[in-house]
Amino acid sequence: MTNGRDVRELLPLYAVGELSADEAEAVERAIEADPNLAAELDSYLELVAVAPSPDVKTRLMASAGGGRFEKFSDRMAKLLDVTIDRARELLGLIERPASWENPVPGVDLIHFDGGPAYAAADCGFVRVAPGGKFPWHTHRGEEVSVILSGALRDHEGRLFRAGDEWVQQQGMEHELFTEGDEAVIFVARAMNGIEVRRRQ
Numbered sequence: 329m330t331n332g333r334d335v336r337e338l339l340p341l342y343a344v345g346e347l348s349a350d351e352a353e354a355v356e357r358a359i360e361a362d363p364n365l366a367a368e369l370d371s372y373l374e375l376v377a378v379a380p381s382p383d384v385k386t387r388l389m390a391s392a393g394g395g396r397f398e399k400f401s402d403r404m405a406k407l408l409d410v411t412i413d414r415a416r417e418l419l420g421l422i423e424r425p426a427s428w429e430n431p432v433p434g435v436d437l438i439h440f441d442g443g444p445a446y447a448a449a450d451c452g453f454v455r456v457a458p459g460g461k462f463p464w465h466t467h468r469g470e471e472v473s474v475i476l477s478g479a480l481r482d483h484e485g486r487l488f489r490a491g492d493e494w495v496q497q498q499g500m501e502h503e504l505f506t507e508g509d510e511a512v513i514f515v516a517r518a519m520n521g522i523e524v525r526r527r528q
Contacts, residue, residue: 343372397476407517409443434460450518457511462504469519471496478512481505
């Protein structure tokens, strides 16, 4: 342990040069004593060498609890019934452009599986471009969402900002609009999904 953190958690940060001198020294001592740790570090170093991009660095930092959404990892773990490590891994996907799908203009999605308690739920991240909207839709079951960045307003004028959580009940119908010049990103756990349709 170093500063209360397991050495294994520090390996990605070591690979991208984000540790203090004391932490780096602790990692080096640990890998000298443990061939398994050394092999794990080598895999991170190879990744950085093959693709030394900001994307790789951001993903490695997120997986070690150093990403910009780290403060949401505990809430994500509880919302999705996954471990903290899995929540950090999922949050790291946000920084990876290739993770996103674009089914509707101005709206991007990342789908993933929830943990055992929510294996049947539709779980994922939603990103809505600045000045954009999530189209009119009906909730087929309960959805719980947490805003990770930006601000979102529903058609009734309610405003949700980063950190806000809201529950949308089965049968609720609405559309959502971004506020300001920042893209909105939120995580959602939806039972039975949603039906996107034209507003009548």
